Amino acid sequence: MPGPEQQLPDLAPDRDPAPGHAAARTEDCADVIVVGAGPAGSTAAYHLARTGLDVLLLEKAAFPREKVCGDGLTPRAVKQLTDLGIDVSESAGWLHNRGLRLVAGRRTMEFDWPELSAFPGYGLVRRRADFDELLARRAAAAGARLIERANVAGPLVDDRTGRITGVTARLGDDRRPVSYHAPVVVAADGNSTRLSLAMKRYRRTDRAMGVAYRTYFTTPRHEDRYLEAWLDLRDPTDPAHRLLPGYAWVFGMGDGTANVGLGVLDTAGIDLDWRDLLRRWCDALPPGYGYTPDGVTEPIRGSALPMGLNRQPHYADGLLLVGDAGGTVSPGTGEGIAYAMESGRYAAETIVQALARRTDRGRELALRAYPQALRSAYAGYFALGRLAADLLGRPKLLGAAGAVGLGRPALLKVAFRLVVNLTEPNSKDALDRLMHLIGRVAPGR
């Protein structure tokens, strides 16, 4: 991966002003192009547009559009939403939750989200069709030029330098071909990220890859104030019913239904019919959940969870990867929205600094700081998450850890906060110090 220490382009040393700002503003030219208006892309576009940059936000679908998800948001995501100036009150249509309920065998434990200096003490639930449209419109209100039904087909590349200079796209029903130009492009096109692939950013096979499936069913528990995760997820096709490295969830949506799903956090060597597994798991829910196959309101759908920063480099040749495109899903929990939004914001901050530089060399130096920003923020936590996922797949180890932890509520609280990545940055608390120590010593790859 190129790092700041590597050779920078030998270009005009003092070209002034920066091309991003100087480019004649036409419909198809911008300072920055963001491809994909999911949580990562809309957050990036919002923070870029707020600084006055001309941002094109290209989205292949038309809002509102469905996105397969568990719809659960932790306090990390709440912070990002608040930073976008979005009203997250219940009167604005959000269901607030107090924390996480873990069900392990016959035991049930409730953990409240901690109230921290950086994060609020509550989480949220909201359907993605609604959620994603809200974020995209927020980016547009901040000044980003949102173009829906703009299906990006590929990059425009300068043959001489190998740098991306824009994208080609097909617009609307008639799929009219168009080209857009910008000196910096952000790939926020999700897990399949055709744009990254076209720029030869392949997936690292040494990183965990997860999978998740979900549906909805009508339930009297739709206003549950805890996100509920069941750790005892087993392989029904295995004679020994081996424990899988993942969990199943039931998140009340507050509208008469619950989102029910399962996520397996490391699928290496596991090949199962995930839809069938989810159906069987739902059939075994206790009667109080009111689950019946007739009460299922949507088809079972799922997709891959790209984890642990598994697509790299996150910056090269004018292209930054954010969210699922860059593999920012947590390998410990499968949480992706907060990290998609955070990475979108890191990318925006990097680009704003870069486009304010006076030379190409200065711009490149600034842009190359982005991968390091991601590593500093996540390497430690993701390494820990990988360990947690390993533990979930090893019944003996999990049993031993459970036996040690169950009699010690303080220890369980520590484990909970580590796994959900909610610690106090500058506190004297032993837990927070431990977390930051892990962050420093974890392999920063």
Ligand SMILES: Cc1cc2nc3c(=O)[nH]c(=O)nc-3n(C[C@H](O)[C@H](O)[C@H](O)COP(=O)(O)OP(=O)(O)OC[C@H]3O[C@@H](n4cnc5c(N)ncnc54)[C@H](O)[C@@H]3O)c2cc1C
């Ligand atoms: C079953 C399931 C349950 C999950 N549950 C949760 C959960 O409860 N909480 C949580 O935090 N995370 C959850 N996740 C993960 C979360 O959904 C993702 O991490 C998150 O959506 C990533 O956001 P993103 O903006 O990077 O990508 P996406 O949300 O995938 O957005 C990408 C956008 O790019 C657009 N796009 C794609 N290709 C093109 C193109 N060629 N041209 C233009 N636009 C394009 C797409 O239409 C889309 O709008 C779950 C995932 C799954 C599969």
